[in-house]
Amino acid sequence: MEIGTIDVSPGEFDTGWLEVTGLPTGGAERLPLVVARGELEGPTLWLTGGVHGDEATGIVVAQDVVHEQLTETLCGTLVCVPVVNPAGLRRNARTSYYGDHDPNRYFPDPESDSERPPNTQERIDRRLFEEITDTADWVIDLHTARIDSLPFVIRDRVLYGDRRNSDDAEELSERVGTLAAAFPFPTIREYPAAEYLEENLQRSAAGAALNGAGIPAITVELGGHSVVDEGIRAAAVEGVYRAMANFDMFDDGPPSPPNRTSVGKREISPPVEYDVRRALHPRTETAGLVRHRVKPGDVLSAGDPVADVVTPTGERIDVVEADQDGFVISRNEGLAVFEGDPVASMAVRDDGALVAERS
Ligand SMILES: [Zn+2]
Structure with a gap:
């Protein structure tokens, strides 16, 4: 080869x-x-x-x-x-x-x-x-x-x-x-x-x-x-x-991984049982500084608060809510948000098909 x-x-x-x-x-x-x-x-x-x-x-x-x-x-x-x-x-x-x-x-x-x-x-x-x-x-x-x-x-x-x-x-x-x-x-x-x-x-x-x-x-x-x-x-x-x-790529089972660190391996089970898809979600309609109320792995229902939007002096001017069920993958980086910006990356419920016609 x-x-x-x-x-x-x-x-x-x-x-x-x-x-x-x-x-x-x-x-x-x-x-x-x-x-x-x-x-x-x-x-x-x-x-x-x-x-x-x-x-x-x-x-x-x-x-x-x-x-x-x-x-x-x-x-x-x-x-x-x-x-x-x-x-x-x-x-x-x-x-x-x-x-x-x-x-x-x-x-x-x-x-x-x-x-x-x-x-x-x-x-x-x-x-x-x-x-x-x-x-x-x-x-x-x-x-x-x-x-x-x-x-x-x-x-x-x-x-x-x-x-x-x-x-x-x-x-x-x-x-x-x-x-x-x-x-x-x-x-x-x-x-x-x-x-x-x-x-x-x-x-x-x-x-x-x-x-x-x-x-x-x-x-x-x-x-x-x-x-x-x-x-x-x-x-x-x-x-x-x-x-x-x-894929049957080992004659005798998988090998032991090299031991590089004392840190234990970090496995993550799916936090929900339904199928999910990736979404930059939810988004703010209000510009300001974002104060998250969630952390990665949190399971949310539609309507749950995800973040507050505050002024530079710390007064709350908006609450951004999830509008779909799912779980938090990560919070968006950066304190400042403009209108239309996502405040999180979420895995949201997906009932769609895994194959689709390209059109
Ligand atoms: Zn990459």
């Missing part, structure tokens, strides 16, 4: 690089690669982290999952790209400095024609995407969310139409569900189809793999950004191994 500078035979482990664009200062922008290939045949899992440069826990999970001993029990191949966005990592920022674009919105979408020439970030994403679609049977993309966020798995809806019929979409969605269930975190469905397309999430790494290439893929959000959360890291490494075991 050849990827970038790596060429591994069965039973081999190697690290290397995938060049994705030239640099004005000489040399190339290159993504680090770690590949473990088992002696025995099996599927290929791609594990990516650091699509956003400040999402620390995702990067270290990708580093910790892969090691040389895996080749002894692995059936198939694990390809890890711990840092998909080195330009973001260098400045500890979400976006790259190639036009300050969000790398997770520029992966190819075979069903949308663009009239403009592709920008640098788009070209980088395309080169990585071509490598992924050449070999991947499954994709797990590791991210983090807002400060103090619960960890969760995002399950994208599978779109049907030109590229697949609804039966194939259902089957693909089922495989996505199996992948998501391997993690000890709540599964949260992605935005409904129209909003998903409006936000260009079919061009995220997992969205493009899933809806563009038809490869089962999930995004895992590993708590808050910028600092490694050791408890979530430990739980997520086990989650990846469990997913691999579910």
Whole structure:
């Protein structure tokens, strides 16, 4: 199997690089690669982290999952790209400095024609995407969310139409569900189809793999950004191994994760029993300073207060209430809010279908 500078035979482990664009200062922008290939045949899992440069826990999970001993029990191949966005990592920022674009919105979408020439970030994403679609049977993309966020798995809806019929979409969605269930975190469905397309999430790494290439893929959000959360890291490494075991990628059961810390793993059960989807919700109609009344994990009913909005001198001028049932994923960052701003990220009740026609 050849990827970038790596060429591994069965039973081999190697690290290397995938060049994705030239640099004005000489040399190339290159993504680090770690590949473990088992002696025995099996599927290929791609594990990516650091699509956003400040999402620390995702990067270290990708580093910790892969090691040389895996080749002894692995059936198939694990390809890890711990840092998909080195330009973001260098400045500890979400976006790259190639036009300050969000790398997770520029992966190819075979069903949308663009009239403009592709920008640098788009070209980088395309080169990585071509490598992924050449070999991947499954994709797990590791991210983090807002400060103090619960960890969760995002399950994208599978779109049907030109590229697949609804039966194939259902089957693909089922495989996505199996992948998501391997993690000890709540599964949260992605935005409904129209909003998903409006936000260009079919061009995220997992969205493009899933809806563009038809490869089962999930995004895992590993708590808050910028600092490694050791408890979530430990739980997520086990989650990846469990997913691999579910695809029969281990001859003899999943390996023990490397023991890096005395912090116990942090697993989170879903706080509600009904299906939920992600929503930036609720929103304030009043500008001011936000004083939250909730914390991540709180279960809310429609009508429950989520935050007070106060003046700079501390007088309450509004109460923002949930208008749907669900639970709090995180509070929005920043004390100041303008009209229309969300004050929280919530998982709200979802009765919609997991597959949808692309129109
Ligand atoms: Zn991210």
